[in-house]
Amino acid sequence: MKVPKRIQPLVEDGLVDEVICQLMSGKEATVYMVRSGDDVICAKVYKEANKRSFKKAAQYQEGRKGRNSRRARAMEKGSKYGRGQQEEAWQNAEVDALNLLTRAGVRVPQAYGCYNGVLLMELITDDDGDVAPRLNDVTMSAEQAIEDLEEVMVYVQRMLCAGVVHGDLSEFNVLVDAYGPVIIDLPQAVDASAKNNAKAMLIRDVENMTAYYGQFAPELLERKYAFEMWALYEKSELTPETVLTGKFAEQTASADVDSVLKEIEAAFEDYEANLERIKDAETGDL
Numbered sequence: 001m002k003v004p005k006r007i008q009p010l011v012e013d014g015l016v017d018e019v020i021c022q023l024m025s026g027k028e029a030t031v032y033m034v035r036s037g038d039d040v041i042c043a044k045v046y047k048e049a050n051k052r053s054f055k056k057a058a059q060y061q062e063g064r065k066g067r068n069s070r071r072a073r074a075m076e077k078g079s080k081y082g083r084g085q086q087e088e089a090w091q092n093a094e095v096d097a098l099n100l101l102t103r104a105g106v107r108v109p110q111a112y113g114c115y116n117g118v119l120l121m122e123l124i125t126d127d128d129g130d131v132a133p134r135l136n137d138v139t140m141s142a143e144q145a146i147e148d149l150e151e152v153m154v155y156v157q158r159m160l161c162a163g164v165v166h167g168d169l170s171e172f173n174v175l176v177d178a179y180g181p182v183i184i185d186l187p188q189a190v191d192a193s194a195k196n197n198a199k200a201m202l203i204r205d206v207e208n209m210t211a212y213y214g215q216f217a218p219e220l221l222e223r224k225y226a227f228e229m230w231a232l233y234e235k236s237e238l239t240p241e242t243v244l245t246g247k248f249a250e251q252t253a254s255a256d257v258d259s260v261l262k263e264i265e266a267a268f269e270d271y272e273a274n275l276e277r278i279k280d281a282e283t284g285d286l
Helices: 008-012 057-061 069-077 080-103 142-161 198-214 218-222 225-234 257-283
Strands: 018-025 029-036 039-046 111-115 118-121 174-177 180-183
Touching: 018 039, 029 118, 080 111, 080 118, 142 180, 142 198, 142 218, 142 225, 198 218, 198 225
Parallel strands: none
Antiparallel strands: 018 029, 029 039, 039 118, 111 118, 174 180
């Protein structure tokens, strides 16, 4: 296969010896199978910002500031230099997330490094050495679905304990090899403590996974892993060893409507009284 323009510098530097084939092209990157020495690995070529179709990218980039004040100011102002720094932060975020999550005990591809917008990482394969399928191409028994969802929830839990929310987790961002699920595609991973919408992203991630596995084991659809995890996380009680139950007692107490109406009525009376005092002051009746 002809070497793509973005990978050519890696060939010249001896990091890549051969481009074997294109594996996929997604909303933020194109992934190739390449040979590096005796190893067959992945080369993920990030698309330029104006060519990415990733929706609502701003909510993922919120809080991604440079490592010094100049970079931070430039990123906030949106200057050419700032856009370059923001793009670099976007690309390096996946390497940082992969390394962090590997240490946290989450099954993700091993990252080898990011070079000018090209991420080199482990190729996940099946028993025959072929590229491992995505979860959306896999069917399973109810027992396997229950086992795999529980495993994925452990990974999500470990991610949250490490301060990370995937942000785009679904059956399209999980590979399945002989040992089970492997989580991929993390350039949009968010800092759980720094993002205002981290909770909503976690809930969406978990609901996506629950819905997929729930096709094979409908009883899984009743589980409330996201709410259980987040409640423990907010109270600083979630640890990688916490045993999740999938159960969560949501607040069901109804509001005291009468009390609310009385408070509104009292506030309105105070408002009218203030208007009367203002009127009296203007006419000299005080």
